[in-house]
Amino acid sequence: EIMLTQSPGTLSLSPGERATLSCRASQSVSNNYLTWYQQKPGQAPRLLIYGASSRASGIPDRFSGSGSGTDFTLTISRLEPEDFAVYYCQHYDGARLTFGAGTRVEIK
Amino acid sequence: DVQLLESGGGLVQPGGSLRLSCIASGFTFSSSVMGWVRQAPGKGLEWVSIISADGRSPYYADSVKGRFTFSRDNSKDTLYLQMNSLRAEDTAVYYCAKEQPGSGWSFHYWGQGTLVTVSS
Numbered sequence: 001e002i003m004l005t006q007s008p009g010t011l012s013l014s015p016g017e018r019a020t021l022s023c024r025a026s027q028s029v030s031n032n033y034l035t036w037y038q039q040k041p042g043q044a045p046r047l048l049i050y051g052a053s054s055r056a057s058g059i060p061d062r063f064s065g066s067g068s069g070t071d072f073t074l075t076i077s078r079l080e081p082e083d084f085a086v087y088y089c090q091h092y093d094g095a096r097l098t099f100g101a102g103t104r105v106e107i108k
Numbered sequence: 109d110v111q112l113l114e115s116g117g118g119l120v121q122p123g124g125s126l127r128l129s130c131i132a133s134g135f136t137f138s139s140s141v142m143g144w145v146r147q148a149p150g151k152g153l154e155w156v157s158i159i160s161a162d163g164r165s166p167y168y169a170d171s172v173k174g175r176f177t178f179s180r181d182n183s184k185d186t187l188y189l190q191m192n193s194l195r196a197e198d199t200a201v202y203y204c205a206k207e208q209p210g211s212g213w214s215f216h217y218w219g220q221g222t223l224v225t226v227s228s
Contacts (some may be wrong), residue, residue, distance in 0.1 A: 007149065033212030037153070044203055044218035045145075046163070050211040057216075070214035088153055095167050097155035 002027050004089050004100035012108040019076040021103045023089035028069045035090040036065055036074045038083075041100075045088065049074060079105070110217045111206050117212030117222030121198060124226070130187040130219060138176050138182040141207035143215060144189050146200035146224075156202070157189065172198075182211040194226045 003026040013019055023034065032052040037045040047056040049065035052072055062077040076083055084107050089100040116128040121176035132142075133188040143158040158177040159166040177190040187204055202224050 031212060034213040035211070037215075039153075044220055045215070046218075047208065047216045047217070049212055050208055050214035054211075056208065056214075090153075090155075096169070097158065097213050099155060101151040102152045 001031065001096060001100055002091055002093055004091055004098055006087075006089055006100035006103045008103060009101075010104045010106060012106050013079055014108045015079050015081055017079050019074075019079055019105055021074040021076075021081070021087055023067075023072045023074070023100050023107075025070045025072070025091060028092065029072070029091055032068055032074045033092045034065070034067070035092075036063075037088045037090065038085045039088065040085045048087075076105075110147070110206065112206065112217060112219035114202065114204050114219045114222040117224045118204065119225045119227065120194055121228050122195060122226055125190070125192045126194065126224060128189040128191065128204075128222060128224070129200055129218075130189075132185045132204075132206070135206065135217075137185040140181065141209075141213070142187055143205050143207065143213070144202055145176065145193070145215065145218075146198075146202045147221075148197070148200040151200075154200070158207075178192055191224070194224075196226050198224060199226045200224060 005024045007022045034052045036049040039045045053065045086102045111133045145154040163180045175193045180189045201221040203221045206217040208214045208216035
């Protein structure tokens with residue numbers, strides 16, 4: 001079973017700054033099946049990135065995903081006020097789906 | 109518009125049972141892979157189960173295997189999650205979700221969730 005470790009746990013930044021979130025897998029991720037979600041309090045998660053780097057429909061281009069193998073990154077180029085939220089990575093290995101513990105992006 | 113509407117949550121005693129439903133609309137339900145994800149209060153996301161379009165191949169997280177049964181009725185555009193032998197640690201908001209086709213089980217559309225509380 002692949003485990004996903006997200007870092008940092010909390011990221012304190014100001015609007016306009018760049019956010020870099022990490023997701024590290026315990027084993028190599030096949031087919032780059034690595035997904036990123038955003039979740040705000042009281043809301044369902046929102047799909048941002050799938051296949052490590054493909055933006056979901058309607059997602060602003062300030063969100064980008066990169067990486068392969070065991071190391072993946074979600075980058076928010078310039079934080080907007082609505083981007084302060086919790087971000088989760090997720091992996092599918094053919095019979096099981098795993099989430100990371102999340103990174104909280106908070107206003108500094 | 110894609111809509112997913114969960115129902116059936118509530119308070120149940122440990123060892124009890126509950127059946128969640130999720131009614132889908134706005135897309136071709138019978139062609140879609142669907143799943144359940146839960147979130148305990150103040151905690152992160154936990155995958156529960158996923159089911160193929162034809163309903164023949166559900167997969168389960170180890171934490172619910174043998175206790176939960178995921179099924180679908182494509183004639184009613186409805187999912188069901190039968191939860192038996194419930195435990196306190198099953199307390200969570202349960203979301204049904206629709207897979208983004210070809211994305212490796214990425215969930216593009218989510219319901220608003222239904223709260224299940226297991227307590228005596």
